[in-house]
Amino acid sequence: MSERGKRTSRHTYVHRAGFTVYGLAWAQQRDAFRLCLSSFIEGPRNKMQVVERDAQRDSLVVVAEADVAFPATKLLWAPMATGSSNLLAASSDFLRLYALADPPAPVTNSNGSFIGNTQQPQLRSLELRATLKPASARRQQQQQSKTSPPPLTAFDWNEADPSMCVTSSIDTTCTVWDVNRLEQKTQLIAHDKAVYDVAFSREPNSFASVGADGSVRMFDLRSLEHSTILYDTPPQLTPASTTTTTQTMENPPLLRISWNKLDSNYLATFQMDSKKVVILDVRVPSIPVTELYGHQAGVNAIAWAPHSSAHICTVADDSFALVWDIGNVAQKRTMSEPLLTYRAGEAINNLSWTPGIPEWIGVAVGDTIQALKV
Known part of the structure; x- marks a missing residue:
């Protein structure tokens, strides 16, 4: 980079x-x-x-x-x-x-020599x-329903308690799973519309979600009957459609959410077809602490550095992967100068930044993956 x-x-x-x-x-x-x-x-x-x-x-x-x-x-x-x-x-x-x-174990002949090309x-x-099916899907199966289950949009694995996963669905729900027992722990209606992404905090009892209603919501596993709305996208006037001339004000959907790996106070998200990434502080809801303006086309994925609370990577349709240094975040209400840049040649669909080898980032580009040393 x-x-x-x-x-x-x-x-x-x-x-x-x-x-x-x-x-x-x-x-x-x-x-x-x-x-x-x-x-x-x-x-x-x-x-x-x-x-x-x-x-x-x-x-x-x-x-x-x-x-x-x-x-x-x-x-x-x-x-x-x-x-x-x-x-x-x-x-x-x-x-x-x-x-x-x-x-597979290598095959040898009677003399103990390896058979075949050992270089390949x-x-x-x-x-x-295992296939983890929510209770509603199991009931559909028992009733021989031909209706397909609502697809899952994302999930996250609880790193503090790896026996637990949470999934999000277009049917407005999030489901918490016990991976060891391969069973559903609980299911809740998380948003007013489809839920597009979900992420656990470093704190084992907290997770957050985003969805088509344009909100970021935070949940506590110890009290799931309540949630905290951390952020709503600013309402925008929707264009008239072919079936109606009426225009309405709606909150644009939020597509992805990523929780800081080392500081559970900070979240990142972005809305559909947006070039901007929003950084939120859970202690100061509703107002972004920083907004990242560096892409020239819609953002597709975000990932915090696994080894530094100050760094985050963003990728977009403009073919760029950008690494940002947002240290002293409260002093930078907007940022447009990334620390590192990489141009992939075509739109970047996704990325992964692992704690295993934190100096490497993986990006999905067309029909390729590219591993980048940063």
Whole structure:
């Protein structure tokens, strides 16, 4: 990446997947240069891939593949606290848990010599371990309903208590899961419209969500009957449609939310088709503490640095990945000068910044993933 136009030392790996990449997750463990990626293809013919760095070739190679029905709206490897480097979760119609199988043992002949080309890594398998279905979906199944369950838009894994996940859905609900027991703990109506994203705080009992109603809402697992509205997007006049000439004032949807990994006071979010990222302080609701203006097209994803509370990465349709230094955030109501920039060549769909190897960021660009050293 370059620093304000000045070129610095850089190392980049590029892997071409053969399909449009949307889902992207970097392994959490410190010794694993491993990413999982998934396709965005309409219809039940999607794929997941796991790639790792091959030290001998100094490149990313595919180590596992799996066919899946629907595009994954989010991928996450299990937090380091689980002690499992091979467990993976993906959200689509349901939340599914996968395990990356151990490498197959090499085949030898009667003389003890290896058979085959040992230079080519043998593919491992992604094994489906569990499908977590909410109670409403199970009732539909028992009633032999032909109605498809409302799809999941995202999920998050609780790093402080990795037995817990929370999912968000277009049916306005969030569902909290016990991953160890593979059962639903509770489901709540979180927003007035579809919920688009959800994220746990560093504090194990808090999570926040954003959705089509344009609000950021914070929940406490110990008192889920109440929520705190931290922010609402400013209302905008909606254009007249083909069916009505009436214009109304509505809050633009918020698409993604990301909680600071080291300071639970700060959240980041952005609204649909916006070039701006909003930084919020939970202690001062309603008013952003900082707004980041650096992109020339709609923002697609955000991720806080896993090792620094002052740094955040944003990616957008303008093909840029920007790393921001928002130290002394209260003194910078607006920012337009990123610390680092990287141009990918085409729109960046997603990104992942792992605590395992925090000097690397992964971005999804067209049919490729690119690993960037920052």
